[in-house]
Amino acid sequence: MKAALLALALGAPALPAAAGEAACWYENGMVVVTAQVAGFVGDYILDTGEPRTTLAETQAQEMGYAGPQVTGDVLLAGVRLTGLPVAVADLDVRTGLLPTPVAGVIGADVLKDQVVDVSFAPCRVRLSRPGRAPAFPGQRLDLAWAEGRPVALAGASDGSTALRGPFVLSTGLDAPVRLSEALAAAPGAATPGELLPYGVLRPRLAALSFGDALLADVPAGLMNPTPDSVAGALGAPVLARWRVRFDFPAGELRLQPAS
Template structure:
């Protein structure tokens, strides 16, 4: 991982008090306002992306010539002063969004913190360990780390075949489930590349098991294998059924019921 301020003991202590921040949940992708390397804009929030990224157009406009940078990232009242930032072309990833985004906030910046995500309405909070507000979880699942990203146990099946293991948490991914191409394929597809991220092919998956629940006949796709232990990715269409707490200091995922509107218009927790 690339959090360059001593992950242990959080030497990258925040320079401001953590606070809830508004986000946007559009086309099943979470987008949040942030500042990366002095560039302020809208960033995809995605723990399934191992490294924080700045769009090449934004980097060029800010005068950066290098593609590997190091500098401050500010998100939800927290500042990580010396984060690693990779300059990337993000046109394909942002094509489904109504407006361009400035980059992606990845797992390297989030590691060591507690990230709360509420999809409806969209709010996030980034807290230091021991400073997060109370969270009434319905289920708590252990997290581990594979290929630089937090993963949780889940399983998929196409009927005759099944695969289980570590799935990354794609808060910024718009497909319900993607399976590593080391464990699955898209036989018979005229354009197999379209089954990968940003492609148009969405083969139906027979079943997906996660957090004690079963989802059937859901849209899926493939993702390139980066580690044999990484079986796939859970996308926002599944994760948005919950309120999430990713406790990336204690390595656990906590799931709560979403907020619901009461008859008087106020929000309450079910």
């Protein structure tokens, strides 16, 4: 069967961790790291594109928590943040792409005051306080926020129509790129719902530009809802071309070739 095309609408084993650093694993487009959230130690999806940290409902019940939210500490890569509100939700759909269950999702609310370095191969996560991070040469992009999610400029094209705008940067997205339903469609898709997050359809986007990279024929999908003015989201399969620094306090994204 010929792959659908996405059209734009006109208009490994863990290694010992250094201080402030932790081993992670990267599979099916998601970064997963061991952490402790509200007293529960487990594997968590690290998702820079998720505004809230969430504890899986099953794990919350094991800890005796009831209700849609708990308050607790988060311990990640040697950094402890205290008294954070943590959502409780069923994550079965989101974690279905991973070989083992995860305990939850660590989101941007935990990361926003840190300098976060992510390497994908080998997978490592490092957290530093502002002004204490090691040197990280590489190209610089502006980093902004949209409804609690970090965004940077990127471009997309279906071969005849192009757009450029803010894209959410997500280390836990289930696809390399997703575009807002308001800006794109997949004509002829038999089951449009499968184009949305955690659906099985992956139409192809003709071209994607981000930083100094121009990618062709990229597996993609749609997303809805999206924050106002956001064109879409870029996932870890795109970000993994580089070592990435999210300097959230400084409003900077740094990209260093992965090699």
